[in-house]
Amino acid sequence: MVAHKDKAEWVGHVRRIQEERDQTAFAELFAHFAPRVKAFLMKSGASETLAEECTQEAMATLWRKANLFDPSRASVSTWIFTIARNRRIDMLRKQRRPEPEDLPWGPEAEPAPEDVIALQQESAQLGEALSQLPQEQRELIEKAYFGDLSHSQIAAETGLPLGTIKSRIRLALERLRHAMK
Amino acid sequence: MKSEIKHHLSDEILMAYSAGTLPEAFDLVVATHVSMCDECRARLDSFDAVGGAVLEDCAEVAMSADSLAATLAMIENAPKVADAPRRAAAGSVFPTPLQEYVNGDLDAVKWRKVGGGVSQAILKTSNDASVRLLRIPGGAQMPDHGHRGMEMTLVLQGAFKDEHDRFGRGDVEIANEDLHHTPVAEEGEDCICLAATDAPLKFNAFIPRIAQHFLRI
Numbered sequence: 581m582v583a584h585k586d587k588a589e590w591v592g593h594v595r596r597i598q599e600e601r602d603q604t605a606f607a608e609l610f611a612h613f614a615p616r617v618k619a620f621l622m623k624s625g626a627s628e629t630l631a632e633e634c635t636q637e638a639m640a641t642l643w644r645k646a647n648l649f650d651p652s653r654a655s656v657s658t659w660i661f662t663i664a665r666n667r668r669i670d671m672l673r674k675q676r677r678p679e680p681e682d683l684p685w686g687p688e689a690e691p692a693p694e695d696v697i698a699l700q701q702e703s704a705q706l707g708e709a710l711s712q713l714p715q716e717q718r719e720l721i722e723k724a725y726f727g728d729l730s731h732s733q734i735a736a737e738t739g740l741p742l743g744t745i746k747s748r749i750r751l752a753l754e755r756l757r758h759a760m761k
Numbered sequence: 762m763k764s765e766i767k768h769h770l771s772d773e774i775l776m777a778y779s780a781g782t783l784p785e786a787f788d789l790v791v792a793t794h795v796s797m798c799d800e801c802r803a804r805l806d807s808f809d810a811v812g813g814a815v816l817e818d819c820a821e822v823a824m825s826a827d828s829l830a831a832t833l834a835m836i837e838n839a840p841k842v843a844d845a846p847r848r849a850a851a852g853s854v855f856p857t858p859l860q861e862y863v864n865g866d867l868d869a870v871k872w873r874k875v876g877g878g879v880s881q882a883i884l885k886t887s888n889d890a891s892v893r894l895l896r897i898p899g900g901a902q903m904p905d906h907g908h909r910g911m912e913m914t915l916v917l918q919g920a921f922k923d924e925h926d927r928f929g930r931g932d933v934e935i936a937n938e939d940l941h942h943t944p945v946a947e948e949g950e951d952c953i954c955l956a957a958t959d960a961p962l963k964f965n966a967f968i969p970r971i972a973q974h975f976l977r978i
Contacts, residue, residue: 619821678785740811746803
């Protein structure tokens, strides 16, 4: 288990990529996340060669989509997970991945800083909670996210404190909608 | 596009969508509903956060020595335009994910009559499940069918009622083999639904068995 400290700082890295096309920030993100994305893809059944290739593509996607990252709704690791997962569906299952439409969101509706901080904290706490679950339960959740379980086998009862993070995201969504009016 | 939605996706389905293990046909219904429903979007985001925590905890596998340079070259060679947000035009009936399968909004659907005034359009997805648009005239009855496996029906326009409940725009009904129902479209405008199923429907009446093959359901 790795420590979950410093998670929030990655938000600044993504902002630097988006605003300044900062390659140093990208290199730091890459050093931390690429080896994890590669491991994630290999645990999902990809060969090392394929996982390497897909990880590079996923990290390039991160650069391209940096303008769409919303730190009031996701941590950077959550966002990278969704990019890696979609690459996996495309690559291993040869399926399209229908994604929800983007929220009406632009420079006129910046997320509130307190929402960003709170969400990043909730995400870190969720990570802590996952690492403290009994091993058997944690492995079941990991298997589900590696795509090792069929949808009927995935239990919705994860034992994780999802209520708090859900309320937080809900609040952030409401503020965004309000800011749009 | 929000409020008033009463029938939501289950945790089980949202988690499976987040984990990426649902057939494409169900993914499309989930993505379309979430586009219309802030409540389910927040729940989905929280399941994605579990995925983020799992990713964060993955034991690292070293990347090849030139991987960062290769990735930067990939970025350098790609078009310099950032990805635009995907949003449906104001007044659209179909949210963006559905428009991407129909290649347009409601007026772009190529309907085929299936009897009883009902029309359908099958959308192309992976063949482990199927998804179609249904158009039911107001007041008309859907054929009574039992389910094998799971069926998800999302209302996009109008409403339908069955013995149990009313489903309006944005509402999603999740049915399994235990449910035998006879939905009726509410009087008024046509009821347009997006329906996914992971097994052929077995009709109890109204459409002969042989027609199932013809309808590809």
